[in-house]
Each structure stands twice: as structure tokens, then as C-alpha cells.
């Protein structure tokens with residue numbers, strides 16, 4: 147699994163607004179998703195494609211992952227979006243409304259023909275009941291398309307397609323989110339949670355981020371800059387988790403524990419698998435600290 151993605155926060159930016167795109171390099175999001183799809187009206191798709199291409203070529207986004215959300219396979223804009231992406235060279239192409247393995251294969255075949263796409267990842271958006279049913283087949287695609295690296299939950303489309311309004315606690319959505327997570331983890335993919343539309347409601351966002359962490363999400367997609375700090379905070383290792391990991395590493399390093407497979411720390415069983423997890427957590431905390 148590519149656990150080094152370190153994407154706690156991925157901010158959508160409607161590509162039609164050049165002024166908004168110019169903000170990307172100054173925002174603390176771990177990923178920027180320049181959007182050509184649902185945030186862009188049909189009659190300005192070309193304009194948005196041009197603005198996104200220019201931004202990706204000219205702006206320095208530093209450590210941030212530069213993702214471009216193209217329009218879906220079945221739309222009239224798909225082929226031109228992919229062609230523009232070859233010029234713009236984002237780090238990842240976000241494919242919306244993926245419902246089957248065939249959707250990913252179709253994009254992957256186009257990308258395989260382009261040398262510019264050699265290092266470009268595919269992020270697959272899962273946002274319909276059909277994607278829930280086909281989550282396994284979608285994630286399994288990575289075996290033939292190694293550029294598939296991440297699933298992105300699209301909760302707005304999921305709610306629309308399933309006729310299920312998103313409640314504040316997302317209770318009824320959770321089984322579907324967990325099936326996306328199981329599929330992602332089974333095939334070594336990362337996964338980002340869907341957006342919280344109420345961008346002025348910090349408490350709700352924090353609650354959704356905490357829920358995402360509890361479920362095993364890697365990070366959250368966002369719609370507004372005001373949401374970045376909370377996602378970055380909640381999806382980063384907490385101070386107590388860092389302290390705990392430090393104690394685990396130090397305990398196993400003690401001479402009397404070096405040959406042991408399991409130790410006791412504060413009344414808790416700790417195995418070597420926890421040591422591996424502790425080391426990974428500390429390495430991630432170090433990488434994020436450098437970024438901050």
C-alpha cells in the first residue's frame with residue numbers, strides 16, 4: 147500500500163475561476179483537485195480546461211499533490227480533457243462516476259498510449275449504488291492498472307443516486323463507506339472521504355473527520371479553504387498517538403525485550419505488528435512536520 151501519500155486534505159477548486167486557482171500554492175491542503183466536472187457548467191467547460199492547463203503548467207504547487215478532475219468517460223468532454231491533461235501533466239487524473247472496472251480500463255488504455263502519462267496516477271471516484279456493488283471489481287483493477295492508486299468518495303452523487311439524504315451523523319451511509327474502505331485496503335489503495343457541504347459548520351466538519359479517521363479513511367475531500375486546517379489536524383497523528391508510538395519503539399529497543407515478540411505496556415499487550423505501526427506513525431508525523 148502506498149502509505150506515503152500523506153493526503154489529509156484534498157481541496158476541490160472549480161477550474162473556471164482563475165482567481166481561485168491562483169490561491170492553490172498558498173493553501174495548506176495536501177492535494178489540490180482542479181475541477182473540470184461538476185463545479186463547471188457545460189457552456190464553460192472549454193474555458194475551465196484552458197485555465198486548469200495554464201495553472202498546472204505555470205503555478206508551483208510545492209509539496210501539494212496536483213490532481214485534475216476530468217469529466218466522465220461517457221461525456222462529450224472526456225477525450226479533450228484527457229488530451230489537455232497530457233499537456234498539463236498533473237500528478238493524478240481524478241475519474242468521476244466510476245461504476246465498473248471497464249471505466250478505469252478505458253482511461254488507462256488512453257493513458258498507456260501517452261508517454262506524458264507515465265507517472266500519472268488515476269484516482270477513481272466511487273459515488274453511486276453501482277459503485278458500492280462493484281467496489282471489489284473497481285479496486286481490483288489495480289492488478290492490471292497499477293496507476294490506480296486511490297478511491298475518492300463522492301457523497302453528493304451517492305446521496306442523489308440513492309435517494310438517501312446525507313444526515314449529520316451519516317449513519318445510514320456508513321455501511322457503504324465501509325465497503326469502499328474494505329475494497330481499497332484489500333487491494334492496497336488509499337481512500338479519501340467525501341465532502342462536507344456545510345463549510346461554515348466547523349463542528350460538523352470535525353465530527354465527519356473524526357468519523358473518517360475511525361473508519362480508516364486517509365483524508366477528506368474539501369470544498370472550501372476554511373476546512374483545510376481541521377482536516378489536517380484530525381487526520382494527522384495526534385500528540386498522544388506520537389507519544390504512545392515513541393514508548394512502543396523505546397520499549398522494544400530495551401535489551402531485555404529485543405528478542406521478544408510481545409511486551410506489556412501499561413497493562414496492554416503490544417506485539418511487533420504494533421511496533422511496525424508505531425514506526426510508520428512516527429515516520430508519517432516527521433514527514434508532516436517538515437511540510438508544516
Ligand SMILES: CC(C)(COP(=O)(O)OP(=O)(O)OC[C@H]1O[C@@H](n2cnc3c(N)ncnc32)[C@H](O)[C@@H]1OP(=O)(O)O)[C@@H](O)C(=O)NCCC(=O)NCCSC(=O)C[C@H](O)C(=O)O
Nearest residue numbers: 158159160166169181184185300301302303341369370371
Ligand atoms: C462553496 C463556494 C461556492 C463558496 O464560495 P465563496 O462564496 O467565494 O466563499 P467565501 O466568500 O467564503 O470564500 C472566501 C475566499 O475563499 C476563496 N475560495 C472559496 N472556495 C475556494 C476553493 N474551493 N478553493 C480555493 N479558494 C476558494 C474565495 O474565492 C474567497 O477568496 P477571496 O475572494 O479572495 O476572499 C466555493 O467554496 C466553491 O466553489 N467550492 C468548491 C465547489 C466545488 O468544487 N464543487 C465540486 C466538488 S464537490 C463534489 O461534488 C464531490 C463529489 O463529486 C460528490 O459527488 O460529492
Ligand SMILES: [Mg+2]
Nearest residue numbers: 184273300303
Ligand atoms: Mg460527484
